[in-house]
Amino acid sequence: MAQLRADIRAFIAEHAPKAEDAALRANCWAVGDAAFSRALGQAGYIGMIWPRQYGGHERHPLERYVVLEELLAAGAPVGMHWIADRQTGALLLRYGTEEQRQRFLPRMAAGELYACIGMSEPNSGSDLASVRARAVREGDGWRISGQKTWTTNAHNAQLMIALVRTEEGSERQNGLTQFLIEMDQPGVEVRPIIDLTGGHDFNEVFLDDVYVPDTMRVGEAGAGWSQVTAELSLERSGPERYLSSYALLTELVRLAGSNPAPRLAELIGEITARLMTIRQMSMSTAAKLAAGEDPVLEAAVVKDLGNGFEQWMPRAVQAVVDADLSGRDDFARVLSVLLQVSPSFSLRGGTREILRSIIARGLGLR
Structure with missing residues (x-):
């Protein structure tokens, strides 16, 4: 290694x-x-x-x-x-x-x-069982209509895997199917969502009577829920769930070289200890995924703890370091960006409330 x-x-x-x-x-x-x-x-x-x-x-x-x-x-x-x-x-x-x-x-x-994920909708964020985008059978294919939102990199992607409802009258986890949708298809429109920093990662995607051949269906019709929960384990447990704020730690270590304040050293130690603990949990989940398991519970725990860590870090740093957030030095810019974007970390891949419901069910608490 x-x-x-x-x-x-x-x-x-x-x-x-x-x-x-x-x-x-x-x-x-x-x-x-x-x-x-x-x-x-x-x-x-x-x-x-x-x-x-x-x-x-x-x-x-x-x-x-x-x-x-x-x-x-x-x-x-x-x-x-x-x-x-x-x-x-x-x-x-x-x-x-x-x-x-x-x-x-x-x-x-x-x-x-490049690919993007067509899961969340305007009224179905982390509650994916309430998606309303629909596919209607037509000959050897399907007509898909609906709206997806918070779709990362949709403006660059050539392909979307979309979760849609294929059984009329179905509710919640039933009647859902996944499809591959090529983004240059007629009826696909991507609109940008600009974040607080002026960045363009997220998008809205509108699907207006998009024709998708049945050869682009992923898995069995109606089996989308079990497939998407397995997919979310991949999304929720990786190192991006605790390293999105890593740039701030490296800047903090550089700052400590010219500022030997005890509280700064303590904070670096606390950040490092938390990071390494979550890293071990993430690697354990990765090993289970590699063994063909579906560690839904473990992935939810990793994401919940990782998001909490990444959102705590910039606030903890701000409490210890008197930084001019309007400054142009590397430390100030990284801290400023993370203070603005870190609230979104607990939305991507499932909100904290949804994750904790998964954890509670997995532990037999509800």
């Missing part, structure tokens, strides 16, 4: 674009660079655990975990390929058809095909 860390660090140093604004290193998994994603794919750092027949490299899951950690810790712009590598590819390997795998996975592994 030590050699792999050295290799990916050297790759990042050579290929990662140098951000003019250090604040871009915060929440970097939502920031993309097409050339960097292609370089990663050519070097074999995307689709690392996928079968070679689909463009993958059949590496050990913990090797992939090491690469993800190093990319996030360095603030590399991985947003273009992130979702495809993290969950879309895994979903197709588990539930997709051979035709779908052959068609899409090699381009994903090459860092050339």
